[in-house]
Amino acid sequence: MERYARSSAVAVIRLRNPPVNALSVEVLQALEDGLKKAEADPSVKAIMICGENGKFSAGADIRGFSTPKRHRVALGPIVSLIESSEKPVVAAIEGIALGGGLEVALGCHYRLAHVKAQMGLPEVTIGLLPGAEGTQRLPRLIGVPAALDMITTGKHIPATEALKLGLVDEIVEENTIEAAIRLANKVIGQPLGPRRLSLKPVPKLPNTDAFLREALAKVKKQARGFLAPELCFQAVKAATERPFAEGVRRERELFQRLLSSEQARALQYAFFAERAVSRDHLSLAPSPLPGTLLSDVYIYTGLGTMGQGIATSLVKAKIPVVALEQDLEYLNKGRKAVMGLLEREAMKMEGGAQTLDFHNPARLQFTVDFDLLSDVDLVIEAVFEDMALKKEIFHKLSKICKPGALLCTNTSALNIDEIASATSRPQQVIGTHFFSPAHVMRLLEIIYGRHTSPTAIATAMQLAKALKKVGVVVGNCFGFVGNRMMFPYVEQAVFLLEEGSRPEAVDQALEDFGFKIGPFRMSDLAGLDVGWRSRKGQGLTGPSLPAGTAARQRHGQRYSPLPDLLCERGRFGQKTGKGWYQYEKAGGRTAVPDPWLHSFLSQYRDSHGIKTRYIDQEEILERCLFSLINEGFAILAEGIASAPEHLDVIYINGYGWPKHRGGPMFYASTVGLPHVLAKLQKYSEAHPDVPKLRPSAFLKKLVAAGNPPLKEWMSYLSRQSPKL
Numbered sequence: 001m002e003r004y005a006r007s008s009a010v011a012v013i014r015l016r017n018p019p020v021n022a023l024s025v026e027v028l029q030a031l032e033d034g035l036k037k038a039e040a041d042p043s044v045k046a047i048m049i050c051g052e053n054g055k056f057s058a059g060a061d062i063r064g065f066s067t068p069k070r071h072r073v074a075l076g077p078i079v080s081l082i083e084s085s086e087k088p089v090v091a092a093i094e095g096i097a098l099g100g101g102l103e104v105a106l107g108c109h110y111r112l113a114h115v116k117a118q119m120g121l122p123e124v125t126i127g128l129l130p131g132a133e134g135t136q137r138l139p140r141l142i143g144v145p146a147a148l149d150m151i152t153t154g155k156h157i158p159a160t161e162a163l164k165l166g167l168v169d170e171i172v173e174e175n176t177i178e179a180a181i182r183l184a185n186k187v188i189g190q191p192l193g194p195r196r197l198s199l200k201p202v203p204k205l206p207n208t209d210a211f212l213r214e215a216l217a218k219v220k221k222q223a224r225g226f227l228a229p230e231l232c233f234q235a236v237k238a239a240t241e242r243p244f245a246e247g248v249r250r251e252r253e254l255f256q257r258l259l260s261s262e263q264a265r266a267l268q269y270a271f272f273a274e275r276a277v278s279r280d281h282l283s284l285a286p287s288p289l290p291g292t293l294l295s296d297v298y299i300y301t302g303l304g305t306m307g308q309g310i311a312t313s314l315v316k317a318k319i320p321v322v323a324l325e326q327d328l329e330y331l332n333k334g335r336k337a338v339m340g341l342l343e344r345e346a347m348k349m350e351g352g353a354q355t356l357d358f359h360n361p362a363r364l365q366f367t368v369d370f371d372l373l374s375d376v377d378l379v380i381e382a383v384f385e386d387m388a389l390k391k392e393i394f395h396k397l398s399k400i401c402k403p404g405a406l407l408c409t410n411t412s413a414l415n416i417d418e419i420a421s422a423t424s425r426p427q428q429v430i431g432t433h434f435f436s437p438a439h440v441m442r443l444l445e446i447i448y449g450r451h452t453s454p455t456a457i458a459t460a461m462q463l464a465k466a467l468k469k470v471g472v473v474v475g476n477c478f479g480f481v482g483n484r485m486m487f488p489y490v491e492q493a494v495f496l497l498e499e500g501s502r503p504e505a506v507d508q509a510l511e512d513f514g515f516k517i518g519p520f521r522m523s524d525l526a527g528l529d530v531g532w533r534s535r536k537g538q539g540l541t542g543p544s545l546p547a548g549t550a551a552r553q554r555h556g557q558r559y560s561p562l563p564d565l566l567c568e569r570g571r572f573g574q575k576t577g578k579g580w581y582q583y584e585k586a587g588g589r590t591a592v593p594d595p596w597l598h599s600f601l602s603q604y605r606d607s608h609g610i611k612t613r614y615i616d617q618e619e620i621l622e623r624c625l626f627s628l629i630n631e632g633f634a635i636l637a638e639g640i641a642s643a644p645e646h647l648d649v650i651y652i653n654g655y656g657w658p659k660h661r662g663g664p665m666f667y668a669s670t671v672g673l674p675h676v677l678a679k680l681q682k683y684s685e686a687h688p689d690v691p692k693l694r695p696s697a698f699l700k701k702l703v704a705a706g707n708p709p710l711k712e713w714m715s716y717l718s719r720q721s722p723k724l
């Protein structure tokens with residue numbers, strides 16, 4: 001506790017725990033001590049709580065949830081202590097007030113926020129619920145619908161919205177602390193009863209039951225096996241049904257259930273994994289970084305599906321863009337699409353189109369003139385996935401671009417070294433693999449080649465940060481990390497169809513597991529022709545396939561021609577209205593099981609002498625997921641990625657892996673490596689011609705070492721890439 005000024009009647013309690021003033025056991029103890037001291041001091045007439053360094057608090061220290069001493073201090077009773085104070089307590093909210101931080105503010109009698117502050121109860125995103133009486137106070141303050149929305153989604157809201165909701169009493173543009181002191185002085189002596197949220201009734205709705213029924217249905221639909229949102233709902237519901245103290249008891253019960261859940265552990269692991277992955281590689285940055293990423297001009301080539309999203313993403317980050325296409329027809333098509341995307345993005349933002357200023361040619365220009373690239377600092381190439389074309393473009397870029405310019409390729413699988421070989425500056429060539437839609441998806445897979453410099457890697461990481469994406473640095477191999485792990489997963493999905501399953505059964509199993517979309521619906525969405533072109537390029541199908549090649553064998557391994565057969569029949573997925581499913585029309589979105597496909601599969605099995613069998617959900621999950629995980633172990637052993645956390649961050653942010661399962665490698669650690677190994681051995685014996693089911697040597701080594709925790713896996717490998 002300190003005084004604002006020597007003779008001030010306002011005691012100041014400052015939450016201090018850099019960088020985000022997380023509420024550790026020590027901070028909580030200090031808060032309690034400060035409150036008691038202020039309460040006991042007759043010269044103190046009011047109290048102001050604020051945070052150090054312009055941040056109120058990011059809430060409870062998440063690391064504390066997994067430490068044994070966690071039960072010694074509780075935040076709820078401290079919030080109650082604040083509220084029951086006989087002296088007015090004012091929260092001065094700067095920067096952030098999240099989770100337990102906001103709950104502390106809810107205990108205060110008055111809340112004043114800086115206009116740029118953000119508030120929220122994001123506990124649900126780490127598998128928890130607000131456990132310091134927030135689920136009981138917030139509905140009393142802002143009503144059930146708004147409270148339910150904040151608590152079940154975990155979204156952060158800006159101060160302006162908080163003011164509209166009644167979450168804060170006042171917002172200020174200048175010095176928040178001084179304004180809070182003024183407010184504290186003003187309210188000295190005023191009655192506190194009406195300011196104590198625990199004493200207020202929950203505002204009534206015209207039809208609470210119907211509202212809650214609908215809200216629960218919505219929460220359940222979105223949660224897909226994720227427990228926290230539903231328990232958040234139950235806690236808020238308790239506020240509508242019970243007196244405050246009983247509601248708090250219910251909140252505590254539900255909080256404890258979540259605290260000990262595997263899902264909370266997975267989400268908290270994912271929270272720290274994401275931050276560690278970004279930190280690792282940013283530390284490679286030389287000081288100062290080359291270029292000032294936000295003010296220099298960036299350009300990219302190709303305004304197709306990916307280029308459109310990449311351009312949108314750059315403009316949104318206020319990075320000037322020059323967009324190049326091969327001819328005017330493509331350029332005009334691309335321009336129209338980008339403008340449409342930007343209009344839509346601007347509508348979601350405060351300030352709209354003016355904020356993005358994308359009609360300004362200094363921010364975004366379109367051209368077919370390659371020479372305009374001579375002065376740019378960074379190029380992102382996103383032309384067709386064709387090695388000859390990429391090499392031709394990189395050769396040209398190498399000649400035209402200024403010496404320091406970084407040359408990035410958005411290839412999804414091709415060899416970075418081969419692309420770099422077409423330039424005179426391979427140290428400045430790097431893969432920046434965006435995910436579709438590029439202005440939405442958070443992942444940026446950053447692939448370094450043999451000659452890529454640490455500066456280039458650090459700059460690409462900086463770019464990811466500027467675009468508010470998660471950059472993950474990986475080594476160069478076919479498909480890199482994400483797609484390479486995806487190949488065996490998709491391969492198993494198709495093999496399962498050959499053996500007797502249906503697309504809808506496979507998709508259902510994986511969607512029930514928590515994937516946003518199953519492999520067949522995904523394939524229909526992305527277009528079956530994309531993979532077909534790639535397989536033709538690899539000589540696996542099409543005219544370059546040697547005559548007499550067995551239909552279901554390539555290079556001595558099992559191969560399924562099913563996707564090729566669909567493409568030969570013009571079934572490219574949503575774009576043609578038919579693929580693994582049928583759609584209402586070409587470009588339709590609603591996948592409906594297709595009787596034609598079912599009978600096609602039967603005929604296919606008959607013609608290849610395959611006996612149809614029933615395949616249960618367990619087998620679908622094990623074969624798809626464990627083959628993907630197995631590839632992950634091979635990737636780690638080869639030094640393509642530096643830790644299992646990197647693979648998990650890639651899968652959560654780029655492939656729709658359910659975050660509450662922590663990513664594929666974390667998931668493997670939770671089911672146990674011996675179990676994964678035993679299943680792979682079983683399936684590999686049943687399918688000896690499928691190499692991707694053969695357990696990786698690294699997995700076997702870890703099992704032999706006694707199934708060590710994920711954090712220790714990498715210590716069982718001797719070789720690590722010098723660049724990771």
Ligand SMILES: CCCCCCCCCCCCC[C@H](O)CC(=O)SCCNC(=O)CCNC(=O)[C@H](O)C(C)(C)COP(=O)(O)OP(=O)(O)OC[C@H]1O[C@@H](n2cnc3c(N)ncnc32)[C@H](O)[C@@H]1OP(=O)(O)O
Binds near residue numbers: 063099122
């Ligand atoms: C209370 C004592 C502990 C044990 C007692 C258990 C008994 C039960 C008590 C029940 C009480 C329940 C209280 C409450 O309801 C529960 C909670 O409050 S849970 C926490 C809720 N808060 C969040 O989820 C916020 C998470 N953080 C963020 O969203 C972001 O970090 C940010 C705050 C918006 C800042 O974003 P950025 O500026 O981008 O910065 P970084 O994300 O890179 O973060 C910087 C740095 O800070 C670390 N960090 C951030 N938040 C926390 C946190 N809440 N606890 C611990 N550490 C945090 C982050 O990891 C970074 O560090 P690095 O990983 O890089 O070392």
Ligand SMILES: NC(=O)c1ccc[n+]([C@@H]2O[C@H](COP(=O)([O-])OP(=O)(O)OC[C@H]3O[C@@H](n4cnc5c(N)ncnc54)[C@H](O)[C@@H]3O)[C@@H](O)[C@H]2O)c1
Binds near residue numbers: 412
């Ligand atoms: N589509 C995806 O989901 C996805 C995801 C990640 C990565 N990628 C990769 O991104 C790249 C682009 O894929 P896409 O799906 O956007 O392709 P696309 O076919 O939609 O677009 C490619 C664009 O490149 C343009 N182009 C071709 N030659 C050019 C040249 N010489 N100069 C300038 N522009 C030229 C074409 O006109 C076209 O607009 C590929 O390497 C692909 O593998 C695609």
